[in-house]
Amino acid sequence: MAGRLEGKTAVVTGGGAGIGRVIAQKLSAEGADIAVADVNEAEETRALVEANGRRFLGAKVDVSDEDQVNAFAAEVHEALGPVDIVVNNAAIAMLKDLDSTSFEQWKNLFAINVDGYFLVTKAFVQDLKDSAAGRVINMSSSSYWEAPPMFLAYVSAKGAVNGFTHALATDLARWDITVNALGPSVVRTPTTLRELNDEFFAHHAQLQNLKREQTPEDVANLVAFLVSDEAGFITGQVHLIDGGLIRR
Numbered sequence: 337m338a339g340r341l342e343g344k345t346a347v348v349t350g351g352g353a354g355i356g357r358v359i360a361q362k363l364s365a366e367g368a369d370i371a372v373a374d375v376n377e378a379e380e381t382r383a384l385v386e387a388n389g390r391r392f393l394g395a396k397v398d399v400s401d402e403d404q405v406n407a408f409a410a411e412v413h414e415a416l417g418p419v420d421i422v423v424n425n426a427a428i429a430m431l432k433d434l435d436s437t438s439f440e441q442w443k444n445l446f447a448i449n450v451d452g453y454f455l456v457t458k459a460f461v462q463d464l465k466d467s468a469a470g471r472v473i474n475m476s477s478s479s480y481w482e483a484p485p486m487f488l489a490y491v492s493a494k495g496a497v498n499g500f501t502h503a504l505a506t507d508l509a510r511w512d513i514t515v516n517a518l519g520p521s522v523v524r525t526p527t528t529l530r531e532l533n534d535e536f537f538a539h540h541a542q543l544q545n546l547k548r549e550q551t552p553e554d555v556a557n558l559v560a561f562l563v564s565d566e567a568g569f570i571t572g573q574v575h576l577i578d579g580g581l582i583r584r
C-alpha cells in the first residue's frame with residue numbers, strides 16, 4: 337500500500353536522536369525522503385530511513401547559525417531536490433530559574449529553540465511555496481501551559497514558538513501552506529533521561545487522564561497526519577498531545 341507521503345521530501349531538524357529520529361522514521365515509512373540537520377551524527381536515523389527504502393541526507397548543522405542553515409539548504413537541494421515538509425524539532429532544555437540563568441544562557445537557548453525555527457523555515461520557504469502541499473511543523477511543549485519550576489527560558493521560548501506558529505500560518509496561507517505546532521508532555525529521550533528519573537516519569541503519567549507514559553511514536557503519528565494531504569485544512573494550531581494533561 338502506498339504511504340501518505342509518497343514523492344515528498346521532509347526536513348527534520350534534530351532528527352539524529354529522540355523524538356526527531358522517530359519522526360524521520362515515521363515520515364519515511366509513509367514514503368518521504370528525509371534530510372536531517374543535527375549538531376550530532378545521524379547515522380542511526382539514516383539506517384532507519386534507508387530500511388524504509390527512502391533516500392536520506394544527514395548533515396552536521398547548528399540550526400542557530402544562518403550560514404550553516406543556508407549551506408544545508410543548498411546541500412538538500414543538490415541531493416534530494418525541493419522540500420515539501422519542514423519539521424522544526426531541534427531544541428535544548430535548561431533547568432534553571434531567573435536567578436540561575438545568565439543572559440548568555442538565555443540568548444543561547446533562544447538562538448536554538450526560536451531563531452533556529454525561523455532560519456530553517458526561511459531557508460526552505462520558496463520550496464514550500466512551490467509545493468502542492470507545503471507543511472511546517474514546530475515542536476512546542478505542554479510545559480508552556482504547565483510552566484513547571486526551573487524551566488524559565490525553555491517555557492518562554494515555547495511561547496515564542498506558539499506565536500511563530502500562529503503568525504506564520506497567517507503569512508503563508510495564500511500559498512496553501514499549513515503551519516502547526518505540537519505540544520507533547522514528557523517523552524523519554526536522551527535529554528529527558530539526563531534530567532529526570534523513573535519516579536518522575538511515573539508521577540507525571542499519573543497527572544494525565546491517560547495513565548501511561550507518552551512515546552515518541554505518539555508524537556510521530558500526529559506529525560505524519562498533519563503533514564499529509566488529509567490535514568490540508570488544519571493550520572495555525574498548537575496541538576496538545578499529552579494524554580489529557582492540560583485542559584484548556
Ligand SMILES: NC(=O)c1ccc[n+]([C@@H]2O[C@H](COP(=O)([O-])OP(=O)(O)OC[C@H]3O[C@@H](n4cnc5c(N)ncnc54)[C@H](O)[C@@H]3O)[C@@H](O)[C@H]2O)c1
Pocket residue numbers: 349350351352353354355356373374375376397398399400424425426427428448475476477478479519520521522523524525526527528
Ligand atoms: N522529550 C520530551 O519530553 C519533550 C516534551 C515536549 C516537547 N519536546 C520537544 O520535542 C523536541 C525534541 O525533543 P527531544 O526530547 O527529542 O530532544 P533530544 O535532546 O533528545 O534531541 C534533540 C536533537 O536536537 C539536536 N540539536 C540540539 N541542538 C541543536 C542545534 N543547535 N542544531 C541542530 N540540532 C540540534 C540534538 O543533537 C538532538 O539530536 C524539542 O523541540 C523539545 O523541546 C520534548
